[in-house]
Amino acid sequence: MQKLDLLISGGKVHQNGDFVDADVGAQNGKICAIFARGEPLPPAVKVIDARGMHVLPGLIDTHVHMREPGFTHKEDITSATQACAAGGVTLAVDMPNVKPSTNSYERTVEHKALAQTRAVVDFNHWIGPPADLSEVEKIAGEGVIGIKVFMMNDTKRSYPHMPELGILSYGHLYEIFQACKRADTICAVHPHNQELFQWIEQRYFWEKGLTAPKDYAQALRYGDSIVYDTAFAALFILARSSGVKLNLLHLNTYLGTRMAEWFYRDGVDLSCEMNPPHFFITMADVEKRGPYVLGSWTPPKDQEALWKVVQSERLPFPAFWGTDHAPHHIDEKEVGWKDMWKAHGGAP
Numbered sequence: 001m002q003k004l005d006l007l008i009s010g011g012k013v014h015q016n017g018d019f020v021d022a023d024v025g026a027q028n029g030k031i032c033a034i035f036a037r038g039e040p041l042p043p044a045v046k047v048i049d050a051r052g053m054h055v056l057p058g059l060i061d062t063h064v065h066m067r068e069p070g071f072t073h074k075e076d077i078t079s080a081t082q083a084c085a086a087g088g089v090t091l092a093v094d095m096p097n098v099k100p101s102t103n104s105y106e107r108t109v110e111h112k113a114l115a116q117t118r119a120v121v122d123f124n125h126w127i128g129p130p131a132d133l134s135e136v137e138k139i140a141g142e143g144v145i146g147i148k149v150f151m152m153n154d155t156k157r158s159y160p161h162m163p164e165l166g167i168l169s170y171g172h173l174y175e176i177f178q179a180c181k182r183a184d185t186i187c188a189v190h191p192h193n194q195e196l197f198q199w200i201e202q203r204y205f206w207e208k209g210l211t212a213p214k215d216y217a218q219a220l221r222y223g224d225s226i227v228y229d230t231a232f233a234a235l236f237i238l239a240r241s242s243g244v245k246l247n248l249l250h251l252n253t254y255l256g257t258r259m260a261e262w263f264y265r266d267g268v269d270l271s272c273e274m275n276p277p278h279f280f281i282t283m284a285d286v287e288k289r290g291p292y293v294l295g296s297w298t299p300p301k302d303q304e305a306l307w308k309v310v311q312s313e314r315l316p317f318p319a320f321w322g323t324d325h326a327p328h329h330i331d332e333k334e335v336g337w338k339d340m341w342k343a344h345g346g347a348p
């Protein structure tokens, strides 16, 4: 038998949607054979004992907030990508809310060069919309995954939703979609209705002195999630009109899943990201762990809708998980016990 470069033996190998007892052989950096358990195995230069483990292809995480440059007291590209490697993620895509923000052609080139010297796994980037939208084509030409839009500015803190990245006008958003369409690149959007949320937080929470973590969580879900659902609807409609490839981030409502299905069937080129916390975090977690869970929370009926999507035999629309990994310093979290609007949002 020909000697293999690498043999991963004894684990449960992911195949056709299931985990099976098998051993994996690799040659020249590529998988060359999968052996059923018990089959005679060729010798190998290196053998990895995977007993008690699951064997998966390298995972791709399309939503990672690495904090370099500008916020390396939270994390840097090296430590973040080391964590990726430890968790089986071999391709990470980072977000543009760093300092300076990655939101021009020049910064795209700089940021790519930085990541090449600092990352220990494969890497790609989401780029914030440049002030000059004619740059989108050049940015796409750099091989980045696409443009990332935050429909949001923070109201009592300056991070993570920085004013220089927030797109609060539908007109501006529509032009960004058109520019992405021309450049044939994806546009990923963090959905939010800034005007509506500011109305809700002011009148129904701040004026009543309600600023605890559970208040913030409930404000985002006020009126059966109108802040999210109005944003989802606007995004789907603008995507349908512009023909952009839309990557909707944080799909997390019942109505959102229904709209995604309808617009996808109607021909909108969309994919939807879902985040693990939206499947699991309960209001009891929010009350117990306060600022240390994701500020947003998903009510049970919406969680049910998300599970229904991922458990369906055939996905009703293209959907995938992104971690939205978002580390912060402990001091930036602690303020949230008193006023969650001041705590930096996100969970590692």
Ligand SMILES: [Zn+2]
Pocket (backbone or CB within 6 Å): 063, 065, 095, 324, 326
């Ligand atoms: Zn994010």
